[in-house]
Amino acid sequence: MADVVVEQGQTVRAARARKPTSLRNVLGRKSTVAFFLTLPLILLIALLVLYPAVYSVHLATLNKSMQKFVGFGNFLFLFKRDTFWMVVKQSCIFAVTAVFFKALIGFIVAHFVHNIPAKGQRKWRGMLLVPWVIPPAMSTLAWLWLFDPSYSAFNYTLSFFGIGPINWLGDNLWARFSVILVNIWYGAPFFMIMYLAALKSVPDQLYEAAAIDGANWWQKIWYVTLPMMRNIIAITALFSLIVTFANFDIVRILTSGGPLDQTHIFATWAFKVGIEGSDIPLGASVSLFMVPILAIAAIFILRDVSKRGNEA
Amino acid sequence: MSTLAIDKAGPSRKVKYGSMSRDRAWALRWSYFFLVLFAIFFLTPPIYMLITSLKSSAEISAATNPWWVFHPTLSNYVELLTSNQFLRFFWNSSIVSLAVVAVTMLISVPAAFALARMKFWGSATLATGVFLTYLIPDSLLFIPLFKMLALVQDYTGITLLNRWYVLLFIYPTLTVPFCTWIMIGYFASIPKELDEAALIDGASWLQTLTRIFIPVALPGLIAATIFAFTVSWAQFLYPLVFTTSVDQLVLPVGITTTLIKGDVFNWGQIMTGALLGAAPPLIIYAFLMDYYIAGLTAGATKG
Numbered sequence: 001m002a003d004v005v006v007e008q009g010q011t012v013r014a015a016r017a018r019k020p021t022s023l024r025n026v027l028g029r030k031s032t033v034a035f036f037l038t039l040p041l042i043l044l045i046a047l048l049v050l051y052p053a054v055y056s057v058h059l060a061t062l063n064k065s066m067q068k069f070v071g072f073g074n075f076l077f078l079f080k081r082d083t084f085w086m087v088v089k090q091s092c093i094f095a096v097t098a099v100f101f102k103a104l105i106g107f108i109v110a111h112f113v114h115n116i117p118a119k120g121q122r123k124w125r126g127m128l129l130v131p132w133v134i135p136p137a138m139s140t141l142a143w144l145w146l147f148d149p150s151y152s153a154f155n156y157t158l159s160f161f162g163i164g165p166i167n168w169l170g171d172n173l174w175a176r177f178s179v180i181l182v183n184i185w186y187g188a189p190f191f192m193i194m195y196l197a198a199l200k201s202v203p204d205q206l207y208e209a210a211a212i213d214g215a216n217w218w219q220k221i222w223y224v225t226l227p228m229m230r231n232i233i234a235i236t237a238l239f240s241l242i243v244t245f246a247n248f249d250i251v252r253i254l255t256s257g258g259p260l261d262q263t264h265i266f267a268t269w270a271f272k273v274g275i276e277g278s279d280i281p282l283g284a285s286v287s288l289f290m291v292p293i294l295a296i297a298a299i300f301i302l303r304d305v306s307k308r309g310n311e312a
Numbered sequence: 313m314s315t316l317a318i319d320k321a322g323p324s325r326k327v328k329y330g331s332m333s334r335d336r337a338w339a340l341r342w343s344y345f346f347l348v349l350f351a352i353f354f355l356t357p358p359i360y361m362l363i364t365s366l367k368s369s370a371e372i373s374a375a376t377n378p379w380w381v382f383h384p385t386l387s388n389y390v391e392l393l394t395s396n397q398f399l400r401f402f403w404n405s406s407i408v409s410l411a412v413v414a415v416t417m418l419i420s421v422p423a424a425f426a427l428a429r430m431k432f433w434g435s436a437t438l439a440t441g442v443f444l445t446y447l448i449p450d451s452l453l454f455i456p457l458f459k460m461l462a463l464v465q466d467y468t469g470i471t472l473l474n475r476w477y478v479l480l481f482i483y484p485t486l487t488v489p490f491c492t493w494i495m496i497g498y499f500a501s502i503p504k505e506l507d508e509a510a511l512i513d514g515a516s517w518l519q520t521l522t523r524i525f526i527p528v529a530l531p532g533l534i535a536a537t538i539f540a541f542t543v544s545w546a547q548f549l550y551p552l553v554f555t556t557s558v559d560q561l562v563l564p565v566g567i568t569t570t571l572i573k574g575d576v577f578n579w580g581q582i583m584t585g586a587l588l589g590a591a592p593p594l595i596i597y598a599f600l601m602d603y604y605i606a607g608l609t610a611g612a613t614k615g
Binding site for chain 1: 372
């Protein structure tokens with residue numbers, strides 16, 4: 001009994017004696033290792049994401065030559081301009097319409113792919129994801145060429161149906177339609193892949209039970225598929241809302257905002273004002289208007305993702 | 313009594329099966345019909361790129377059927393692949409993308425390991441923060457980053473603007489958060505017994521990472537690598553803002569700015585360039601489709 005006590009005391013004393021002297025112990029400690037492993041990540045996020053984000057708020061309060069503090073001057077200036085309100089409207093129309101149709105087309109295509117025999121699915125899935133794989137700057141060039149005013153391949157095809165030449169990128173409404181169409185084309189395959197993965201995770205027994213209860217295909221979708229996929233639909237749509245709202249490539253290459261700034265969205269207009277017009281504070285103010293919508297979408301995504309984490 | 317009941321049930325059930333399989337056959341036909349329609353919609357632009365790239369300028373400006381090549385020629389390909397300018401774009405893009413992949417992996421894999429396995433003060437917050445960073449788009453940061461680079465350039469005298477290597481610092485902000493996030497998911501799915509066994513055998517944390525975690529989570533690592541490569545290859549806004557000289561441009565910006573000379577669009581060359589620029593991601597996708605899709609879906613289903 002006494003022996004054990006003495007031994008314990010010795011080991012404790014020995015450990016105490018060793019601890020403060022050895023640097024190796026400190027370096028080997030779990031929290032120290034963890035700190036060094038995450039340090040590059042923390043530095044990168046702090047210096048190149050968080051700092052610029054805060055810095056752009058600072059920039060937005062300066063005048064054009066960036067020497068005088070003007071407070072909310074830039075924002076008040078924007079509120080008085082018609083172009084700004086046009087950009088707000090077009091951004092919202094662009095994002096909401098595009099995300100809605102991407103989700104709808106993605107859902108429909110995912111269903112059809114899910115319907116066909118399993119051995120053909122891989123081939124179809126591979127083919128239908130191609131628009132997402134091509135860099136958007138490259139594929140938008142192909143669309144630009146398809147929409148070309150004098151050699152448009154679409155107009156050539158439509159002329160056989162007696163539909164007159166459409167001024168795809170020169171007319172207000174058609175230009176808006178075209179940028180949304182290209183965005184849908186690019187983004188729908190992503191929805192298709194996400195929904196297909198979700199469809200595969202719905203247990204077959206649920207459909208069998210629904211069939212025995214006499215449900216038709218529409219009731220199966222409404223009462224079985226949609227509730228089971230609700231979470232993934234929400235996450236995908238919110239994520240896509242962020243990406244679409246902040247889109248730059250497609251509008252920039254297709255119309256550069258024209259005709260008459262009608263198709264500008266926040267990112268392209270911020271580029272035009274801030275970089276091309278070299279009014280950096282005003283450009284920063286324009287892009288800051290994206291923050292509220294991005295923040296709301298991000299909060300909901302975070303909630304849904306953590307909910308998924310808890311379910312699993 | 314019982315035979316009668318069976319007799320009654322027999323035919324009616326058979327009819328029901330018959331109608332169900334007929335329904336099924338029709339559903340299948342409709343599925344294929346609509347899939348073909350959607351495939352046409354999805355594949356028209358890339359196929360049209362290919363068609364145009366095989367045409368000479370004379371054939372493009374003659375108003376013939378745009379969907380058909382009457383005199384196929386490879387002259388556009390030859391011209392681009394022997395032009396120093398285009399090869400320069402391709403080279404810049406390759407260097408930038410490969411280096412960014414390396415940087416991304418060096419930052420995100422150790423960080424994901426620490427966040428998934430070594431619970432420390434603030435690790436949960438940091439993991440959430442990484443995910444939120446992934447949601448911050450490039451179009452929000454390009455203006456402050458441009459100004460920051462200009463300021464750093466003024467203070468230190470190191471030329472940063474209009475140099476391709478500045479992209480090596482900027483691109484990781486797009487790739488690292490997502491790669492860290494999906495690697496956390498993959499690492500967290502590895503059974504705890506595995507690294508406990510390694511620790512008992514006397515492995516240090518770093519050895520556990522390199523000998524156990526990286527080999528076991530290799531599929532996730534490949535998915536993250538593919539993601540980092542395709543994002544860096546496709547990035548358009550940052551190089552458009554930060555680089556302007558022709559010899560510093562990467563492929564997407566190079567094609568959109570230099571092949572358009574004034575108002576003259578040389579469409580044969582533009583389409584050839586776009587197709588060649590789309591080739592590396594497409595080739596990777598063709599060979600590693602399953603990893604590509606795993607990475608795509610992991611963002612929302614893991615973690």
